[in-house]
Amino acid sequence: METVSIVLFLLLAVVVSGAVARMLPFSIPTPLVQIVLGCVIGLSTSHRVELNPELFLFLFLPPLLFLDGWRIPKDDLLKDASTVVELALGLVLTTVVGMGFLIHWMIPAMPLAVAFALAAVVSPTDPIAVSAIAARVPIPKRLMHILEGESLLNDASGLVCLRFAVAAALTGTFSAGAAAVNFAWVAGAGLVIGVVVTLVVTRAKAWVTKRWGEDTGSQILVSLLIPFGSYLLAEHVHASGILAAVSAGVTMTYAEISRQALAITRMRRNSVWDTVQFTLNGIIFVLLGEQLPGILTGAKQTVALTGHASPWWLGVYVIAIVAGLAGLRFAWVWASLKLTILRRATPGIGGRSPDWRLIAATSVAGVRGAITLAGVLTLPLVLNDGTPFPARDLAIFLAAGVIVVSLVLASIGLPVLLKGLTMPPEPPRHAEEARVRIATAEAAIQAIERHQHALAADRVDADIYAEAGGQIMNLYRERVEGLSGSETALSRAADKLLREFRLVGVRAERAALARLLRGREISSETARRLTRELDLSEARYLG
Incomplete structure (x- = not known):
């Protein structure tokens, strides 16, 4: 019963944080509000949420990564595929190695393998956190597509690197050759399993639907089970469940093209997935805040091992890690854009150097969020010999600090950098549409x-x-x-007026329907059916 109460309390906290974020007169990203609210909960109650790392990873990451892969615009991703791959793979590996050595140098009490694990979890970026900022500070579409594509791939690459770092910490050994072979199996098998599971499930679903009709609830439930099934099967054969969930989401886009669901199923399924995404991301940030007081206590003890008794050193470590991440990202983005320009330049004509504000905006927009927190919380509690995992609380605190600082920097820096910034021109979509x-x-x-x-x-x-x-x-x-x-211009104006009059009529119908329902002149079933029709009409005219 206590577990159920905690879950309900977390859901309430997510709802309250969303309302508070909208009420504030100044722009604060919702994830920051959720972290603060979680801290308040952690300080004001005696109950603590005991997080099982493996259960946390299984419950939160597969659906979020699956949905990212499903919804990301594939054509826009392919347009900047080279830039996305360079950021998602090259930058992640550089970050893991460079930041791993930097963290170990700053904090000798943290073993090198644990430092690499921490570097691996802070390497992925989070488009959800950026979207929360973009809700009030518009980000150019092309830049947003690059960030989405990068986060989709670097979630997987960063978490795979985390897996190898944790294995090294548990066993005390690391072989580059064995790791390369293992990585090929982990990545390749994970990707294939995600594709196969999605195709098999969607084909079976289409076969059943063709013969016995479609049940909307079952269709939605199947879409929710696919990422978990892909993840479990991949982990069972010691492949990457994370990559399986990502590839399952990407495959879902193409599987749906040839096996279309009913319109009502797609609409309800989209609503369900929107709710799942909002809920899981919100709970992750609330949990981050709730865990911070306890994490801070353990981190202080670990800092004392380095010879620094003052808790301010925790802030110094966080700032140093954020500065290192920002420096690496800025240099990598500059080099990536420079190479892209050189590849596309016309022979004999020099390419124009990228605007430094574009590079800075791309760097600042690399916000860490839910994936970083979910990854660091999966660090084992104990080693193979039963001793506590070294510097676990410190690693979790530093990752949490990186999330908070990166969110604050993005919410302050992006509006300044994006003001008046023009992205490279894109071909208009109006003609295609x-x-x-x-x-x-x-x-x-x-x-x-x-x-x-x-x-x-x-x-x-x-x-x-x-x-x-x-x-x-x-x-x-x-x-x-x-x-x-x-x-003609006159006919376009008439069409606009026609849409406006239709909206006026629909809203008048809605008001009349509400009066009839309040007066008990119609049944609730009739009201529900007519309300749905009005909702569809209003959505059509507003679109």
Whole structure:
């Protein structure tokens, strides 16, 4: 019962933190509010959440990484694939090695393997934390796509590096050759398992749906189980469950193209996944704040081993790690963009150097968040011989400090760096969208004509079918004419007014429906069905 109460309390804290973040007159990212609220909870209650590292990793990371892989725009990711790969793989490996030695040099009491583990968990960036800042400080779309693609890949690469570092800490040995072979198996098998599980499940689901119909609840539940199934199967064969969850999410995009679900299923599934993402990210940051008081106590004892008794040294360590991460990232981003420009430059014409503010913004936007915290909390509690894992509390505290400081720096620095910043021009999407809308409208007109002729064949009342089909086809023809360039400024203004009048009408319908429901003149079932219709209409006209 106590566990259930704690879970409900954490969910309430997530809801309250979101409301508080919106109420504040100044811009503070929601994750920071959640961390502060978690600290208040940790200081004001005697109950402590005992986190099982393996259970924490299993519950939080697979669905979050799966959703990142599912929703990330694949075309935009491929457009800057070279930059994304350089950031997600090269920068992570450089960060693990460079920051690992720096941390061990600063804190001799932390073994080198543990320092590498800490460097591995602070190397991944978190697009959710950046999105929280971008909600009030718009980030250029192309930059956001690069950050999303980087975080999707560096989550996996950073956590795989963490796995090897922890193994070295537990066994006391490390072989580069064995690690390379093991990495090939861990990464390759994880990626393949994620793809295979998703394809098998979606094909089986489509086969069942084709023969016995589609159940919305079951379809949603299957999508929730895929990341966990991929993760468990990969871990069972000693592959990377993290990479399996990522590849399962990426594969889900393409599996859905050939096996479309019902519209109602997709809408409800999107809502469920939005709730899952919001809840899991919120709980992670609240848990971070809740754990900080206890972590600080243990970290003080570890700092004393280095000869520094003052707790201010903890702040010095955090600032030094953040500065090292920022310096490495700035240098890597500059070199990556420079190489990209040189590769794309026309022979005989020098490429223009990247704007330093673009490099700085990309560097500052590398915020650490939920994945860093989830990864560091998975550090084992004890070694193989039963002794406590060395400097575990200090590693968790330093990772938490890096998260907080990076969030603060981004919330302050990004608005300044992004003000007036122009990204390289992107091809407009309006022409592509108009072309697709015309093609789909023409296909609809042809299908309606065929269906109309099939229904009206040898019927006395054929005029009814002709009139009904003609009304729908006229709507599609209006769309084609409007998108083909024949639309005038007057007709565009009329269309805008038409949409405005429709919205006025829908909102009036909603108000009348509410009055009828309050007066008990209609049943709740009728009200629910009509409300859904009005919601769909309003979403269409607003879109």
